[in-house]
Ligand SMILES: Nc1ncnc2c1ncn2[C@@H]1O[C@H](COP(=O)(O)OP(=O)(O)O)[C@@H](O)[C@H]1O
């Protein structure tokens with residue numbers, strides 16, 4: 043009996059977490075997402091790469107409904123994205139998002155930044171929220187900065203706080219949109235290390251990045267986008283050593299040999 047239910051749980055705990063089917067999106071005349079089909083399994087780490095303007099950010103924003111889509115379906119954990127209201131706020135919490143610009147609340151302390159969503163969206167008790175926030179700040183290596191304001195932290199520290207804030211909501215999936223692009227070079231690794239750790243712990247992640255070292259070591263799959271389409275997807279080794287499309291070859295030669 044026990045064995046049977048364990049096996050059932052295993053089945054329920056695997057499978058597809060984020061599914062996009064025939065997703066289309068226009069900005070006026072620009073067809074920014076063209077028939078996107080993308081399935082991300084639970085625990086999978088997918089790195090999305092591609093030239094500037096290819097639609098990577100729009101794809102991320104569509105997944106937590108910061109952008110609406112014109113046609114197609116997006117489901118998270120089997121459920122379509124809610125249109126509005128509390129259900130949408132919960133979805134945004136289920137889908138943690140970390141942007142290039144850190145987007146912390148400037149007039150709240152680091153600790154308050156990580157507590158706020160827990161209290162407002164997850165209805166957590168203040169004391170519980172604080173304990174969890176401190177534990178998460180410790181996990182991303184900024185525990186000693188808890189009482190400071192975001193502007194008093196380095197970019198790398200702010201980005202790690204942004205990750206802690208998203209994690210505080212117990213997200214099902216984390217989206218990272220070029221999280222290290224605005225950072226000074228010496229701060230990039232401290233953020234990538236936190237992301238590597240998350241990946242190792244089994245977090246489902248969609249990561250837009252030009253950090254090919256991260257893609258090689260952390261990604262289960264690389265998705266290459268160009269002009270609003272997914273042109274190619276492959277495991278990292280295969281993608282980097284043997285890209286099939288001319289677009290991907292051209293892109294890789296530019297970013298790997300500059
Ligand atoms: N809100 C918007 N209104 C109009 N055009 C937009 C908007 N957001 C993005 N775009 C355009 O859509 C295209 C894809 O943008 P984006 O998703 O940001 O690409 P990427 O993240 O791959 O650089 C670009 O041509 C961009 O200029």
Ligand SMILES: [Mg+2]
Pocket residue numbers: 098099100219220
């Ligand atoms: Mg972008």
